[in-house]
Amino acid sequence: xxxxxxxxxxxxxxxxxxxxxxxxxxxxxxxxxxxxxxxxxxxxxxxxxxxxxxxxxxxxxxxxxxxxxxxxxxxxxxxxxxxxxxxxxxxxxxxxxxxxxxxxxxxxxxxxxxxxxxxxxxxxxxxxxxxxxxxxxxxxxxxxxxxxxxxxxxxxxxxxxxxxxxxxxxxxxxxxxxxxxxxxxxxxxxxxxxxxxxxxxxxxxxxxxxxxxxxxxxxxxxxxxxxxxxxxxxxxxxxxxxxxxxxxxxxxxxxxxxxxxxxxxxxxxxxxxxxxxxxxxxxxxxxxxxxxxxxxxxxxxxxxxxxxxxxxxxxxxxxxxxxxxxxxxxxxxxxxxxxxxxxxxxxxxx
Numbered sequence: 001x002x003x004x005x006x007x008x009x010x011x012x013x014x015x016x017x018x019x020x021x022x023x024x025x026x027x028x029x030x031x032x033x034x035x036x037x038x039x040x041x042x043x044x045x046x047x048x049x050x051x052x053x054x055x056x057x058x059x060x061x062x063x064x065x066x067x068x069x070x071x072x073x074x075x076x077x078x079x080x081x082x083x084x085x086x087x088x089x090x091x092x093x094x095x096x097x098x099x100x101x102x103x104x105x106x107x108x109x110x111x112x113x114x115x116x117x118x119x120x121x122x123x124x125x126x127x128x129x130x131x132x133x134x135x136x137x138x139x140x141x142x143x144x145x146x147x148x149x150x151x152x153x154x155x156x157x158x159x160x161x162x163x164x165x166x167x168x169x170x171x172x173x174x175x176x177x178x179x180x181x182x183x184x185x186x187x188x189x190x191x192x193x194x195x196x197x198x199x200x201x202x203x204x205x206x207x208x209x210x211x212x213x214x215x216x217x218x219x220x221x222x223x224x225x226x227x228x229x230x231x232x233x234x235x236x237x238x239x240x241x242x243x244x245x246x247x248x249x250x251x252x253x254x255x256x257x258x259x260x261x262x263x264x265x266x267x268x269x270x271x272x273x274x275x276x277x278x279x280x281x282x283x284x285x286x287x288x289x290x291x292x293x294x295x296x297x298x299x300x301x302x303x304x305x306x307x308x309x310x311x312x313x314x315x316x317x318x319x320x321x322x323x324x325x326x327x328x329x330x331x332x333x334x335x336x337x338x339x340x341x342x343x344x345x346x347x348x349x350x
Contacts, residue, residue, distance in 0.1 A: 012059065030080050032080075040298060044118065061262065063078060072317075090137055104131065145264070148292075152311050152312070154257070154259045162232075175232045176198070180233065180259075188235065199216055200218065200231060230253075233257055243256065248273060255281070279322065284336070285321060286318065
């Protein structure tokens with residue numbers, strides 16, 4: 001399939017297909033834009049059904065990173081990489097070491113980190129043969145997962161939505177449906193529970209669901225039903241593409257603010273949400289907390305408090321976005337793209 005004619009290619013600067021026959025490595029690195037600085041984005045390990053599926057995912061994710069880093073005010077461009085493999089396979093470390101050499105060959109043009117299937121400890125393995133890895137376990141206190149920055153950003157985003165829609169900062173009694181209880185979804189549940197929200201949760205991992213039910217008083221819901229809950233906020237925190245023709249017709253939430261990437265199946269679904277009166281916070285805006293907290297280590301040495309303060313700055317960013325989109329009567333997804341593109345095009349950096 002011709003790469004350049006793919007709609008998701010969208011003027012990427014560089015796409016590399018990485019292979020190492022000695023360990024059975026198949027991976028892709030996509031660099032979308034480096035106008036603001038070196039490209040940065042996580043390394044995802046996932047058993048994609050095909051190379052075409054993996055390519056589509058990495059291209060969409062990479063472009064999202066360009067926009068995410070721009071909106072977040074970071075001197076970083078956008079990139080992403082994927083390793084086509086099951087992260088539970090026993091030779092995972094060998095794959096990571098082999099893949100990291102491909103990242104190293106780019107000499108800092110691209111930095112990578114944790115993502116689906118790649119943990120902070122895995123990032124330390126990547127760093128054995130590569131100088132351009134961030135969000136490593138060794139960079140933080142024992143037991144701290146940098147994904148907590150992403151969850152804090154999600155919580156901050158929901159606070160902004162509540163302020164925008166209901167003119168209050170009180171989250172007590174707010175009904176939130178969380179789809180996906182990985183590291184970010186679980187931590188988001190913690191923040192919301194502490195703020196007094198009522199939680200409805202779903203995940204294919206029954207253990208994760210049980211933990212949140214027992215510790216945060218959540219109600220367990222089937223993964224097939226979570227988006228249909230009659231709640232104030234629907235927070236997708238799993239894989240992408242879940243906002244589509246079918247799900248939009250079934251969503252009852254007044255707003256969508258979650259941490260999953262590529263939530264909209266296509267761009268038209270942002271408009272469909274607006275027409276249905278659902279306030280949507282674009283995924284790459286609300287999940288920017290991870291980059292704002294951990295990505296700053298690429299160019300500085302912030303304290304933990306500095307990082308958290310930066311992430312909480314998303315509150316004003318999201319409020320501004322929602323107000324601009326509302327006043328111009330355009331989808332929030334379109335407004336966010338416009339804001340990001342404007343920031344990227346203003347710079348003369350190469």
